[in-house]
Amino acid sequence: MLIAIDGPAASGKGTLGKRLADHLGFAHLDTGLLYRAVAAVLLNEGIPLSDREAAAQAAENLDVAHLDGPDLRGAAMGEAASVISAYQPVRDALLAFQRQFGSELPGAVLDGRDIGTVVCPNADVKLFITATPEERARRRHLELLRRGEDVAYTSILADIRRRDERDMTRATAPLKAAPDAITLDTTALDADGAFLAALAIVEKKRSKT
Ligand SMILES: Nc1ncnc2c1ncn2[C@@H]1O[C@H](COP(=O)(O)OP(=O)(O)OP(=O)(O)O)[C@@H](O)[C@H]1O
Numbered sequence: 001m002l003i004a005i006d007g008p009a010a011s012g013k014g015t016l017g018k019r020l021a022d023h024l025g026f027a028h029l030d031t032g033l034l035y036r037a038v039a040a041v042l043l044n045e046g047i048p049l050s051d052r053e054a055a056a057q058a059a060e061n062l063d064v065a066h067l068d069g070p071d072l073r074g075a076a077m078g079e080a081a082s083v084i085s086a087y088q089p090v091r092d093a094l095l096a097f098q099r100q101f102g103s104e105l106p107g108a109v110l111d112g113r114d115i116g117t118v119v120c121p122n123a124d125v126k127l128f129i130t131a132t133p134e135e136r137a138r139r140r141h142l143e144l145l146r147r148g149e150d151v152a153y154t155s156i157l158a159d160i161r162r163r164d165e166r167d168m169t170r171a172t173a174p175l176k177a178a179p180d181a182i183t184l185d186t187t188a189l190d191a192d193g194a195f196l197a198a199l200a201i202v203e204k205k206r207s208k209t
């Protein structure tokens with residue numbers, strides 16, 4: 001079974017994806033980490049994010065075995081990832097790995113921006129996770145504070161709005177719900193509530209197949 005989760009920044013896709021995968025015994029891929037890792041190569045080597053060729057090359061040579069490290073999860077890397085993810089050759093270079101991850105396993109959960117629309121259009125369950133920008137900024141603010149990054153709430157909110165706008169309006173694989181996705185607004189749900197609501201959708205689908 002393949003579960004596709006899409007949604008805007010800090011909506012809780014990764015948290016939900018991991019929790020669903022752990023509960024169901026599935027593998028989980030946070031595809032945002034792929035774009036963050038490509039951005040990290042450029043930033044670490046002092047290459048401008050506007051260098052499309054260097055970004056494409058970094059994506060082609062990406063070592064997907066090393067997608068960890070606290071730096072990748074930081075605010076600056078999210079912003080940089082959003083810039084290079086708009087380049088078609090970068091997306092092309094990362095597509096095969098994502099598709100393969102989903103198809104060769106008995107169960108997988110992938111989360112990102114274009115999973116239900118481009119990467120796994122035939123996913124068994126498609127979820128589009130949302131929350132208001134203010135609530136998402138509140139969550140990200142708490143998360144960054146916990147990690148020792150003292151960024152102002154207003155700056156995080158502006159960052160989230162800018163990233164959403166860029167991700168939704170880009171020409172290639174824009175962030176949007178697939179026509180057959182179920183939208184889950186988690187503004188008033190905590191992480192447990194979001195998990196239970198998503199699990200109910202998955203279980204309903206499983207009982208029919
Ligand atoms: N329903 C929820 N209620 C409150 N906090 C939540 C909820 N879901 C996730 N969180 C918290 O919000 C923060 C952002 O969640 P998460 O990283 O899962 O979002 P994301 O959509 O994967 O973000 P990004 O797209 O930027 O990678 C985390 O600190 C997480 O613990």
Ligand SMILES: Nc1ccn([C@@H]2O[C@H](COP(=O)(O)O)[C@@H](O)[C@H]2O)c(=O)n1
Pocket residue numbers: 009010031032033035036078081082083085086111112113114115163167
């Ligand atoms: N399938 C995806 C996943 C991510 N992106 C881009 O990467 C940025 C960072 O992603 P996070 O989920 O880690 O926040 C994001 O803003 C997108 O621009 C993507 O294009 N497609």
